[in-house]
Amino acid sequence: MSNSRITYNQFLCLFFVNRIVMVLTFLPIFNAPPKNQDVWLSVVFMYPFSILSSLPLIYLCNMFPNHTFTNILNIVFGKFGSIIAIFYLWFFFHITAIQIGQFVEFMATAVIPETPILFLIITMLIVSSYAVYKGLEVLARFSQITTFITIFSLAIIMVISIKFVDFSALKPVFEKDISQPIVGGIYLCSLSSEIITIGMINPYIIKPKTSSPKDMIKTIAWAFLLVDIFYLAITVLVLSLFGYKQSSNLSFPFYSAIKVLSVADFLERFESIHMAIWIMSIFLKISYFLYILNIAVEEMRKSGDYFVYTIPFASILIPFTFYIIPNFLELDKFMSYRYFTIYSYPFILLIPLITLIGSKIKLRLGKR
Numbered sequence: 001m002s003n004s005r006i007t008y009n010q011f012l013c014l015f016f017v018n019r020i021v022m023v024l025t026f027l028p029i030f031n032a033p034p035k036n037q038d039v040w041l042s043v044v045f046m047y048p049f050s051i052l053s054s055l056p057l058i059y060l061c062n063m064f065p066n067h068t069f070t071n072i073l074n075i076v077f078g079k080f081g082s083i084i085a086i087f088y089l090w091f092f093f094h095i096t097a098i099q100i101g102q103f104v105e106f107m108a109t110a111v112i113p114e115t116p117i118l119f120l121i122i123t124m125l126i127v128s129s130y131a132v133y134k135g136l137e138v139l140a141r142f143s144q145i146t147t148f149i150t151i152f153s154l155a156i157i158m159v160i161s162i163k164f165v166d167f168s169a170l171k172p173v174f175e176k177d178i179s180q181p182i183v184g185g186i187y188l189c190s191l192s193s194e195i196i197t198i199g200m201i202n203p204y205i206i207k208p209k210t211s212s213p214k215d216m217i218k219t220i221a222w223a224f225l226l227v228d229i230f231y232l233a234i235t236v237l238v239l240s241l242f243g244y245k246q247s248s249n250l251s252f253p254f255y256s257a258i259k260v261l262s263v264a265d266f267l268e269r270f271e272s273i274h275m276a277i278w279i280m281s282i283f284l285k286i287s288y289f290l291y292i293l294n295i296a297v298e299e300m301r302k303s304g305d306y307f308v309y310t311i312p313f314a315s316i317l318i319p320f321t322f323y324i325i326p327n328f329l330e331l332d333k334f335m336s337y338r339y340f341t342i343y344s345y346p347f348i349l350l351i352p353l354i355t356l357i358g359s360k361i362k363l364r365l366g367k368r
Contacts, residue, residue, distance in 0.1 A: 004136035005206050008219045013143040014201075015223040018194045018288055020150065021099075021281035023231050024274065025106050025255065027238065030248040032187045032337040034180030037170055037244045040235045045185025047228045053345075054195050054220045056352040061202035062213045063359055069199025069352070070296050076358045084351060085300060088196070091347045092293040095193050097317055098335070099286045100124060101325040109328065110252055111275065121321050124286060125314045131287035132294060132310050136204055139287055146280045151226070153273045158233050160261055160270070166240040187337035190344040192224075199352065200292045290314070 006014075022028065029039045057069065064072045070088055073081035104120050131139060174181075198216065207215065238253045241260060247253050255274055262268045291306075293313060298306035325331050334340060 004204055006136060006140040006201070006204055007206050008215060010140035010144060011201060011205055012219045012223045013147040014140055014284075014288060015194055015197070015220065016226050017143050017146050017150065017281050018197075018285045019192055019223070019227045020230060021278065021285050022102070022191060023227070023234060023254070024278045024281065025102065025252050026332075026335075027235065027247075027253045028191065028335060028337075029184055029188055029235065030238075030244070030250075030253060033183040034176055035244075035248070036175050037239060038173065038175055038181050039184060039244065040170055040232060040239065041173070041181035042184025042188060043228060043232045043235050045182050046188035046231070047224055049185050049189035050192055050195070050224045051217075051221055053189055053192070053349045054198060055217070056349065056356045057195065057198045058213050058216045058220065060352060060356050060359065061199060061216065062211075063356075063363075065207065065211065066203050068203055068296065068299060069196065069355075071299055072199070072359070073355060076355050076362060082300070085296070088347065089293065089296055089300075091193075091196070092289055092296060093313065093317075093320075096286060096289040096293060096313075097321050097324055098331070099282060099289065100317060100321045101331050103282045103286070104321070104325060105328045105331065106252065106255075106278075110255060117322075117325075118318075121318055124283065125317060127283060128287040128290055129310050129314050131283070132291045133307050136201070136291060139284065139291060142280075143284055146277070146284055150277045150281065151230075153277050154230050154233075157258060157261070157270060157273065158237070160263055161237050161257075164240055164261070165236060167236075169239045169243060170236065184337075187341050190337075190341040190348070191335075193344060193348060195348040196352075197288070197292055200296065 029042050032039075032042070034042065060069065060072055064075065067075065070085040073085050073088075075081070077084065100121055103124055104117050107120055108115065108117055131142070198220065202216070234254050234257075238247050238257050241257050242250065242253070250256050255271060258270045258274050261270050290310065290313065294306040294309045297309050298304070324334075334343075
């Protein structure tokens with residue numbers, strides 16, 4: 001197990017940056033229920049669903065404070081738990097590949113279309129591998145810097161965009177019925193693959209002597225609240241500028257919105273701010289999931305050195321990323337509510353919930 005240790009505040013920053021990065025580019029809610037101007041309500045509903053989905057892992061971590069979730073699976077289910085853990089290795093690997101694919105999609109489509117995709121993939125993996133080598137503490141400190149820059153930059157953009165905000169673009173409210181925004185909120189929660197990292201990073205968090213689940217719940221609640229506030233502000237801005245129909249046809253709605261902002265007709269090009277915070281965020285997310293993939297394998301094999309797996313995984317990620325993005329539309333289709341919701345929830349909610357129930361039963365039987 002790594003000797004790295006981070007604080008709750010650093011984990012909050014890691015969590016926030018990892019979750020906000022997709023909001024800064026794709027705004028997937030525009031292609032999910034309710035498929036009208038009520039999409040902002042889905043962002044509101046995302047918050048309670050995200051907190052509820054995090055609870056099983058939080059309580060499991062309180063029961064097994066010195067173990068990662070993949071280790072807890074072995075403790076609770078024995079050899080069968082090892083099989084489940086292998087599926088989680090796949091999930092961490094797949095999410096890392098998806099993030100690289102989305103990085104390539106944005107850069108190759110909107111920013112530097114003439115640059116070879118292979119160059120983008122290899123460059124990102126080299127930098128991310130170095131970050132993994134430096135360890136969790138360095139990633140955590142970088143997340144603090146990124147969080148400050150992101151919040152400060154987004155706050156400036158929101159202040160500048162106030163004059164463009166048109167709340168009439170949000171009407172009529174509940175045009176269909178309340179169930180559609182709720183479905184949208186459930187989908188947005190499924191995109192929070194960071195939830196599973198609660199169980200993987202928990203042993204490395206410095207805890208007070210009287211630690212309780214409330215500490216982690218408070219951390220996650222604040223992280224999701226920050227995400228929700230900015231997600232809501234970005235959604236309202238995009239709706240105000242383009243309306244729902246045009247927004248749903250844009251590949252990168254927030255990036256497109258920032259490009260039209262200006263102050264007194266001379267201060268423009270705010271997309272450079274977007275680019276800076278987005279590249280920092282996507283780099284951190286790829287590095288973070290690559291790190292988690294490495295420590296999961298290291299603990300399963302009990303090798304004592306997590307970094308030895310970084311180069312092999314990076315080498316596999318290069319062709320695999322090519323495989324999942326033969327067409328950017330296919331990647332976007334997989335990330336849609338019809339597919340990713342079903343794919344994600346077993347990993348972030350269903351299996352942790354079953355594991356929590358199983359651990360409670362095993363504990364009670366052991367006391368008899």
